[in-house]
Amino acid sequence: MRYYETVFIARQDVTSAQVETMTQHYTSVIKNHGGEVTKTEFCGLRSLAYPIKKNKKGHYVLLNVAVKPEGIAEVERQMKLSEDVLRYLSVRVDALDNNPSALMQQRHYREDFQRRDFDEEDGEVEDLVVLPTDITE
Numbered sequence: 001m002r003y004y005e006t007v008f009i010a011r012q013d014v015t016s017a018q019v020e021t022m023t024q025h026y027t028s029v030i031k032n033h034g035g036e037v038t039k040t041e042f043c044g045l046r047s048l049a050y051p052i053k054k055n056k057k058g059h060y061v062l063l064n065v066a067v068k069p070e071g072i073a074e075v076e077r078q079m080k081l082s083e084d085v086l087r088y089l090s091v092r093v094d095a096l097d098n099n100p101s102a103l104m105q106q107r108h109y110r111e112d113f114q115r116r117d118f119d120e121e122d123g124e125v126e127d128l129v130v131l132p133t134d135i136t137e
Contacts, residue, residue: 001035003096004065004072008079008088009058012045019059022084026063026075033074035067038096043103052086060103064096 008026010019019042027037043060052058065072072090079088 001066001068002072003093004067004090005093005096006063006065006072006075006088006090008061009048009052009086010061010084011053011086012055012057012059014059014084016042016059018084019061022082023061023063026078029075029078030063030065030067030071033067033071035065035071037063037065039064039098041101041104043101046103048086055086058086062101062103064098065090066096 006026010022014022023040023042027040030037039062041062043062045057045059047057048055065075076088076090079085
């Protein structure tokens with residue numbers, strides 16, 4: 001068995017439920033070839049660097065996979081045939097990383113950022129801290 005990180009981008013018109021169904025389908029293909037998916041990350045709807053097939057956004061999904069080369073070839077073949085997949089990329093890695101990917105770490109960082117707000121009355125700059133949404137009092 002070899003280790004792969006596979007990323008695919010689905011069209012912006014596709015719903016999140018459809019993206020999850022596509023991911024489950026690709027996971028079942030991998031399992032049918034004797035492999036396993038150790039991590040699945042839905043990175044959400046993100047802007048593309050340039051338009052692809054008239055789409056400016058896409059749903060990003062990352063899969064960490066342990067499978068034989070025939071299994072990953074079959075998944076890539078099915079992604080190539082799907083009209084909902086804009087781009088895909090599979091990279092062979094030495095070991096699978098179970099930590100959050102760079103895309104997910106970047107999203108978490110954005111929730112915790114600090115910004116400065118200009119107070120129009122005083123003409124002073126105030127520090128505003130935006131807290132993560134999952135913290136409750």
